[in-house]
Amino acid sequence: MKYKEKLRNSGLRPTKQRVQICEVLFDTEKTFHFTINDLERKIKDKIDNKISLATIYNTVHAFEKKGYLKQIPINSNQTYFDTNINDHHHFYDLKDGKLIDLENSDVGPINIKKKINGKKIKSIEVLVKLED
Amino acid sequence: MKYKEKLRNSGLRPTKQRVQICEVLFDTEKTFHFTINDLERKIKDKIDNKISLATIYNTVHAFEKKGYLKQIPINSNQTYFDTNINDHHHFYDLKDGKLIDLENSDVGPINIKKKINGKKIKSIEVLVKLED
DNA sequence: ACACCTGTTTAGAACCATTATAAACTGCGA
DNA sequence: TCGCAGTTTATAATGGTTCTAAACAGGTGT
Numbered sequence: 369m370k371y372k373e374k375l376r377n378s379g380l381r382p383t384k385q386r387v388q389i390c391e392v393l394f395d396t397e398k399t400f401h402f403t404i405n406d407l408e409r410k411i412k413d414k415i416d417n418k419i420s421l422a423t424i425y426n427t428v429h430a431f432e433k434k435g436y437l438k439q440i441p442i443n444s445n446q447t448y449f450d451t452n453i454n455d456h457h458h459f460y461d462l463k464d465g466k467l468i469d470l471e472n473s474d475v476g477p478i479n480i481k482k483k484i485n486g487k488k489i490k491s492i493e494v495l496v497k498l499e500d
Numbered sequence: 501m502k503y504k505e506k507l508r509n510s511g512l513r514p515t516k517q518r519v520q521i522c523e524v525l526f527d528t529e530k531t532f533h534f535t536i537n538d539l540e541r542k543i544k545d546k547i548d549n550k551i552s553l554a555t556i557y558n559t560v561h562a563f564e565k566k567g568y569l570k571q572i573p574i575n576s577n578q579t580y581f582d583t584n585i586n587d588h589h590h591f592y593d594l595k596d597g598k599l600i601d602l603e604n605s606d607v608g609p610i611n612i613k614k615k616i617n618g619k620k621i622k623s624i625e626v627l628v629k630l631e632d
Numbered sequence: 633a634c635a636c637c638t639g640t641t642t643a644g645a646a647c648c649a650t651t652a653t654a655a656a657c658t659g660c661g662a
Numbered sequence: 663t664c665g666c667a668g669t670t671t672a673t674a675a676t677g678g679t680t681c682t683a684a685a686c687a688g689g690t691g692t
Contacts, residue, residue, distance in 0.1 A: 380689060381639060404678080420642045425679070439625050441592075443571050443579060445650085446678065459616060470614055479608035484591060484600065487630040494626050495573050496612055498619040500574055513659060513668060536649080552671045557650070577679085578649065 378434045385419050389427050393437070399452030401440065401467045404428060407449075440467065441493055457494035470496065510566045517551050525569070531584030533572065533599045536560065539581075561619050572599065573625055589626035602628065 371390035375382040392410050400408070404424060411419055428449060431437045440448040443458055448467065457475050459468040478492055503522035507514040521557070524542050536556060543551055560581060563569045572580040574592060580599065589607050591600040609626055 383640060383688070385641070418642095422643080422680085423641055426640080439573050439575050441573050443573050447575060452549075459614075459619075461619065462622065468616065470612070474612065474614040476609070476611035476613070478610060478626065480602070480606065481608070482591075482602055482606035484593075484630060487591075487593065489631040489632060490594065490631040492626060492628050494610065494624060496624050497622040498616060499622040500619060515659075515669060516663080517670070550671095552673080554651085555670055 371416040372425065380430055380434065384417075385423050386427055386430075388415050388417075389424070389431075393431075393451050396451070399450065399469075401448055401450050403448055405446060442467070442495060455491075458494070459496050459498050461498045463498075463500060470494070512566065516547060516549075517555050518546055518559055518562075520547050520549075520551065521556070521563075525563075525583050528583070531582065531601075533580055533582050535578040535580055537578060573626060574599070587623075589628070591628050591630050593630045595630075602626070 371387045371394070372382040375386055375390070380386060383446070389407075389411065392407070392414055403420075407428065408421060408424055411424065428437060432439060432449065435453060438453050439452045440450050440458060442448055442458070445467065452469065454472070456472050457470040459470055460466075461468065475494060480489065480492065503519045503526070504514040507522070508519055512518060521539075521543065524539070524546055536553075539560065540553065541558055543556065555624055560569060564571060564581065567585060568583075570582045570585050572582050572590060574580055574590070576597065582621075584601065588602050589602040589604075593600065607626060610626070612621065612624065
């Protein structure tokens, strides 16, 4: 029932589908990366009832807007999301298209010297591309 | 004729279309960012004959593979490319979707401490998201 | 417990950037 | 000039994502 609370507190009505998607996304030891397609399969595996693709899209976007998920900036035919919302970065293995977490402690501090007036920095994301 | 040489030297047959696309991309004072759609319009403006969309895609991908263009890792419905192939980074203004260059001197050195065995780092790209 | 309202879910269609196709064309070496 | 492999082209196909509008379901007030 913890997800019902969490959802209600952030202004999202705690529907059956949203709670079930929370369970798939957040009932895990480790955080993980996924595409909508990955998530669709995970849901099929873990949940008896069907959740429509449109709902999966809606929910993922709603969760991202609330800050429960992060989109990973990467050029791929599919959008990648991350259940790890802490500041961290990624390796991207070009050979097999796999993403690997880079903890913040794995990357030295990043100092942005340039400023754009009227704007503030929302996030700093580093993508390290790997080849053989 | 400089582009004919350049193309031939990198194993690309210097066709009329490729040379013309070179002129649109590289005959400029400053480097710039673009989507395929942007490039299509630029070509229409500067070139008399038509170049088909498929050729634009083919050429951009060929140039990227040869290292004359870089793809910018960003989540957008369209793929962004950059004629600046030096190591540098980007601001991304979330409000209006605009990209702004961050010169390497604007960003302190980035130290990646983690290693993946058998893999080497091909590139390090930083995306700084801006909000109001 | 009921009804109602609004937010949510749903299947399917629509959208649109990108890629595939296959026929016509062209740079270039023989 | 000939011939071929590499390119270009218009168009169709693909596939992830978004839209639509009808059915459904939390939640509040009665």
